Amino acid sequence: MTSQLATDTRETRLTRQRYDRIAPIYDALEWMMEWRARRWRRDLWSRVGTGRVLELGVGTGKNIRYYPEGRDVVAMDISERMLARARHRAERLSATVRLEVGDAQVLSYADASFDVVVATFLFCSVPDPVLGLTEAKRVLKPGGQLLLVEHVASQRPVLRRLMQWLDPIPLHIWGAHIDRDTVDNVRRAGFIDVADTNLSLDVVKRIEARALPTPANLSDTHDQHREGSP
Ligand SMILES: C[S@@+](CC[C@H](N)C(=O)[O-])C[C@H]1O[C@@H](n2cnc3c(N)ncnc32)[C@H](O)[C@@H]1O
Numbered sequence: 001m002t003s004q005l006a007t008d009t010r011e012t013r014l015t016r017q018r019y020d021r022i023a024p025i026y027d028a029l030e031w032m033m034e035w036r037a038r039r040w041r042r043d044l045w046s047r048v049g050t051g052r053v054l055e056l057g058v059g060t061g062k063n064i065r066y067y068p069e070g071r072d073v074v075a076m077d078i079s080e081r082m083l084a085r086a087r088h089r090a091e092r093l094s095a096t097v098r099l100e101v102g103d104a105q106v107l108s109y110a111d112a113s114f115d116v117v118v119a120t121f122l123f124c125s126v127p128d129p130v131l132g133l134t135e136a137k138r139v140l141k142p143g144g145q146l147l148l149v150e151h152v153a154s155q156r157p158v159l160r161r162l163m164q165w166l167d168p169i170p171l172h173i174w175g176a177h178i179d180r181d182t183v184d185n186v187r188r189a190g191f192i193d194v195a196d197t198n199l200s201l202d203v204v205k206r207i208e209a210r211a212l213p214t215p216a217n218l219s220d221t222h223d224q225h226r227e228g229s230p
Contacts, residue, residue, distance in 0.1 A: 011127035012103060016078045018175035023081035027060055034062070040149050040199050041066050041120060044206060049145050051115025056104045056136065057122030061086030064095045076102040104132040112141045120149045123185065124176040133189030140211035146191055148207040153179045155202055183207055
């Protein structure tokens with residue numbers, strides 16, 4: 001099943017175009033980084049609890065080999081070309097995963113329809129990360145689990161300033177910001193029990209959190225972010 005892309009801001013279109021453009025060489029570009037990332041991915045997926053799992057921004061499907069066996073996983077991405085590579089990978093690994101095109105900022109899934117939402121290196125490139133995280137919270141059941149590995153802005157002043165200064169370069173090449181405060185964004189989206197663990201300096205982090213929305217604040221938060229978005 002293919003979902004509609006409901007957010008079509010200039011930035012969202014640019015992100016999609018950048019990842020479509022880079023898809024054929026994405027895995028080659030990330031080859032060095034993947035040496036370390038493999039361990040982080042395996043560890044993240046070992047933390048996935050029971051129930052339905054949604055992977056946001058699946059990309060070329062690097063996490064597919066770590067999906068818990070025999071589980072109902074839905075995975076989505078904004079870039080058709082990244083997804084095409086994920087589809088090949090899923091076939092090669094004989095993985096059962098439903099791969100769908102969509103926008104993490106406007107998910108097509110029903111409220112409280114997943115037990116776990118997982119994403120790796122996604123919220124650096126979603127144009128409005130708080131909106132995307134608010135959507136993740138909306139589709140999670142009360143008490144549902146959010147599991148992320150993200151690169152974020154360092155808290156060390158010199159490194160932080162350097163990352164802010166260099167940010168336009170990765171943004172232009174593949175649409176990823178290196179100056180985001182994703183732990184703070186997770187809190188701003190209304191998650192609770194937010195815990196972060198440094199994986200590489202304080203720049204790559206595992207972030208774990210829980211959704212505990214009441215039916216009332218669930219739709220309020222959602223509408224506020226929709227109205228505030230470009
Ligand atoms: C840096 S890649 C990471 C891919 C994969 N998660 C991994 O760990 O290798 C970021 C991915 O997020 C996707 N993406 C960016 N913005 C998105 C959005 N608004 N909704 C869904 N996917 C998005 C991109 O198309 C790309 O595949």
